Amino acid sequence: MFARALREERRGLIGWSVGIATYCVVMLSIFPTIHDNRAFAKIFEAYPEVFRRLFNVTDFTTGPGYLGAEIFSVVAPMLLTLFAILWGSDLAAGEEDRGTIDLLLANPVSRRRVVLEKWSALAVGTLGLGAVLEATLGLLGPLFSLSVGWAGLSAAVIGSAAFALAFATLALAVGASSGSRGLARGVATALAVASYLLSALAPLVSALQRVVGLSLWDQALGHQPLTTGLRLGSLGVVMVVVIVLVAVSVWGYDRRDLAT
Amino acid sequence: MVPIALTGVTKVYRGGGGVRDLTLEVDWGEVFGFLGPNGAGKTTTIRLMLDLIRPQRGAVRLFGLDARRDAVAVHRRLGYLPGELALYERLSARETLAHVARLRGGPDEATVERWASELDLELDRPVRALSRGNRQKVGLVSAFMNEPDLLVLDEPTVGLDPLVQRTVHQRVREVAASGRTVFLSSHVLSEVAEVADRVGLIRDGRLVAIERVSDIRARALHVVDVRVGSTATLAALDALEGVTVRQRVDHGVRLEVVGGLNPLLAALAQLDVLDLSVHEPSLEDVFLSYYDGVSR
Numbered sequence: 001m002f003a004r005a006l007r008e009e010r011r012g013l014i015g016w017s018v019g020i021a022t023y024c025v026v027m028l029s030i031f032p033t034i035h036d037n038r039a040f041a042k043i044f045e046a047y048p049e050v051f052r053r054l055f056n057v058t059d060f061t062t063g064p065g066y067l068g069a070e071i072f073s074v075v076a077p078m079l080l081t082l083f084a085i086l087w088g089s090d091l092a093a094g095e096e097d098r099g100t101i102d103l104l105l106a107n108p109v110s111r112r113r114v115v116l117e118k119w120s121a122l123a124v125g126t127l128g129l130g131a132v133l134e135a136t137l138g139l140l141g142p143l144f145s146l147s148v149g150w151a152g153l154s155a156a157v158i159g160s161a162a163f164a165l166a167f168a169t170l171a172l173a174v175g176a177s178s179g180s181r182g183l184a185r186g187v188a189t190a191l192a193v194a195s196y197l198l199s200a201l202a203p204l205v206s207a208l209q210r211v212v213g214l215s216l217w218d219q220a221l222g223h224q225p226l227t228t229g230l231r232l233g234s235l236g237v238v239m240v241v242v243i244v245l246v247a248v249s250v251w252g253y254d255r256r257d258l259a260t
Numbered sequence: 261m262v263p264i265a266l267t268g269v270t271k272v273y274r275g276g277g278g279v280r281d282l283t284l285e286v287d288w289g290e291v292f293g294f295l296g297p298n299g300a301g302k303t304t305t306i307r308l309m310l311d312l313i314r315p316q317r318g319a320v321r322l323f324g325l326d327a328r329r330d331a332v333a334v335h336r337r338l339g340y341l342p343g344e345l346a347l348y349e350r351l352s353a354r355e356t357l358a359h360v361a362r363l364r365g366g367p368d369e370a371t372v373e374r375w376a377s378e379l380d381l382e383l384d385r386p387v388r389a390l391s392r393g394n395r396q397k398v399g400l401v402s403a404f405m406n407e408p409d410l411l412v413l414d415e416p417t418v419g420l421d422p423l424v425q426r427t428v429h430q431r432v433r434e435v436a437a438s439g440r441t442v443f444l445s446s447h448v449l450s451e452v453a454e455v456a457d458r459v460g461l462i463r464d465g466r467l468v469a470i471e472r473v474s475d476i477r478a479r480a481l482h483v484v485d486v487r488v489g490s491t492a493t494l495a496a497l498d499a500l501e502g503v504t505v506r507q508r509v510d511h512g513v514r515l516e517v518v519g520g521l522n523p524l525l526a527a528l529a530q531l532d533v534l535d536l537s538v539h540e541p542s543l544e545d546v547f548l549s550y551y552d553g554v555s556r
Contacts, residue, residue: 008348099344099346103399105311
């Protein structure tokens, strides 16, 4: 079932890999122009503080600064997350919707095993897509005179993949408990975006600062892992959330009537 | 432990439908035909046995095991053909069956191929390119190929051509002959009567009758046309037990006979019979007339 789930998603995985790699290459190819032009640095220095915080614009002309602003501030983690949510929402609810669940569960496999194996495929696939992101930036970066340490890059990719996996697992849990793909996608996407906004706006809105810890985005990516490296405590928080959501998926799927 | 034991099983849906207070036992070596119109609760009953849905009341036990708690152990010994069969569209028939075989721990590919050739199924075409009948064959092979102790088939011959239907019926009888059990649903009595030992009739979610097929046949109604030399002598037939005169025609009558034909034949022996024809009883008519009686 694990292999089957990965195979079924192989087109999606390949397509998204190509898409993310292409996006990275395009962004990398622009870097030399920015890097060599002092005027850009001046422009960004002139931007208001609010803007710089919101879009994570710091030292734009250095490699890590550029990647942090252009790739890891929103786009790459959100692309990973979108892909993973779409897949996660389909894992349990999709087979029910298409009616293939009768054929699958007639075999000597428990519902728990179905959920766990499918989730494992989701985790491996999401990490795989993260590896594509890391390989593209790490290997092709030097060609565009952008160098960034592997440690920082890995930390940022791991943070992004962890965030993506958390909300994909949420999509799996909602889909497994309700049988509805649409609901799973809606809930997971809305909360992922809310989580990002909470983290991005907290530095500007003092009322949000007390609750920013609730944002998984803040936990996974808020500390600028590209420059500060892995923060195991925060990653641990995200992983605990993932494990709880896996348990909810199993429980929600096991207790329910499956649709015809 | 009997392969199927349902006790007071109730599963009612909010919008209506479902099954109520279903009690039923099916024994080893038996083909049980589960008969009823569409929407009567056949598929609900079957999906309850498979633990795809759970009853609100009552117990579903297969091989003496609980359908829910021991689902994995039960499914190891059970082959299932869903009524609304949905397959993985992107896989070929071969890949689909290999996937099932991996999950079940068998059988080998040669066995799959033997079943496929018997049902005349092309294994290497993608499922989405298959006709309704060929999809059904994929489902049938996946149910039969492991020689399970219990086969649960929901409308197994829908979409199949008559030749393949006959093969399936033959296989079903062989399964029972080897001491294993088949539970098969259908909305067509003739199919059930052909393969089943007993028939359960479900209507509006309630099991209204369980009968041996041989008993239904015995109760069958014969239509007999008699022509005699002298119509005056026909009056003697009116008094016969189980015989009803339906229609008088020139030099004869059309009779309906319930039960055996012997009393009528004995009476006819006294008459000057010119012509006699007995029409095969249609099991469909017999059962359904009884069925209508129940529903009223």
